Amino acid sequence: MADPMPVTSMWLTCQQPARDQRRGRYVPQTSSHPGKMLPHLAAHAISSYTAPGDLVFDPxxxxxxxxxxxxxxxxxxxxxxxxxxxxxxxAANVALAASQGAAGAAQVLTGDATRLLELVxxxxxxxxxxxLTSxxxxxxxxxxxxxxSTGVRKRNHHYGDRENGNLAYAGWSRLLDGFAAILAASYHLLGPGGTW
Ligand SMILES: C[S@@+](CC[C@H](N)C(=O)[O-])C[C@H]1O[C@@H](n2cnc3c(N)ncnc32)[C@H](O)[C@@H]1O
Structure with missing residues (x-):
């Protein structure tokens, strides 16, 4: 029998419910986004791979x-x-963090990240x-x-309602091509020793 795949890294993080991780730290309207990253996961990745003052990018x-x-x-x-x-x-969440005395600053841009080198x-x-992205x-x-009583009701479960370059609406092939384009362009942003 072949040896099992070695486990190289396991993070014991995100041990609190998502809503407790976000309470008071994110504006309440954040629940309208259908697929958020867990804050403790982002914080763990950032503190593991960067130092204070470094630049972090999310396309x-x-x-x-x-x-x-x-x-x-x-x-x-x-x-x-x-x-x-x-x-x-x-931008509202960035403004809240700034108002709470966060030591760093952040810029938010609207556009298609497959062309991110034209935006940043x-x-x-x-x-x-x-x-760091998802x-x-x-x-x-x-x-x-x-x-x-009439069944299950879902809300805030769609990324948008139109085809505008949002990869959520792409089939697997275009999703993978789009993601590859985003990662390839992101590579150009990395400094020496950068991680993606
Ligand atoms: C899984 S969500 C990211 C959630 C985010 N990590 C958070 O914590 O809220 C994926 C995001 O990709 C965005 N997206 C999809 N296609 C895109 C594109 N071509 N350029 C930039 N953003 C895109 C969607 O609008 C969506 O907000």
Whole structure:
């Protein structure tokens, strides 16, 4: 029998419910995003792979979890999302972190991350220490689920309602091509020793 795959890394993190991780740290409207990263997971990755003052980049930043956690850890952040309603949400979360005295700052940009080199400031090229992101894996997620007398009601479970370059609406092949384009462009942002 072949040897099992070695486990190289396991993070004991995210041991509290998602809502407890976000309470008071994110604006309440954050629940309207269908697929958020867990804050403790983002914070663990950022503190493991970067130092205070470093620049963290998220090309599909959604509600801004990567940016908020980077700010509270004294890092700088740049995030992109294609949906204006999500970048507005991310900007609100960044503003809340700043109002709470977070030591870092973050910039939120709206646009298609497959063309991210046209969006990010030139000053960021070659300066990013960590690319941290999570792509959509289809049009929606379970969202917020409520059981009613007439059945299950779902809300906030779609990434958007139109085809506008959002990879959530792409088939597997275009999703993979889009994600490959985003990772390839992100590579150009990395500085020496950067992680993605
Ligand atoms: C899984 S969510 C990211 C959630 C985020 N980590 C958070 O904590 O809120 C994926 C995001 O990718 C965005 N997205 C999809 N296609 C995109 C593209 N071509 N360029 C930029 N953002 C895109 C979606 O709008 C969505 O917000």
């Amino acid at each position: 599909m930043c959604g509600s801004g979890t990567t940016l908020v956690e980077a700010m509270h850890l004294g890092r700088q952040g740049i995030g992109i999302d294609i949906e204006p309603r999500f970048t507005a949400l991310a 400031p030139a000053s960021a090229v070659g300066r990013v220490s960590l690319v 792509p959509p894996y289809g049009r929606g997620t379970h969202g917020l689920v409520q059981t009613t």
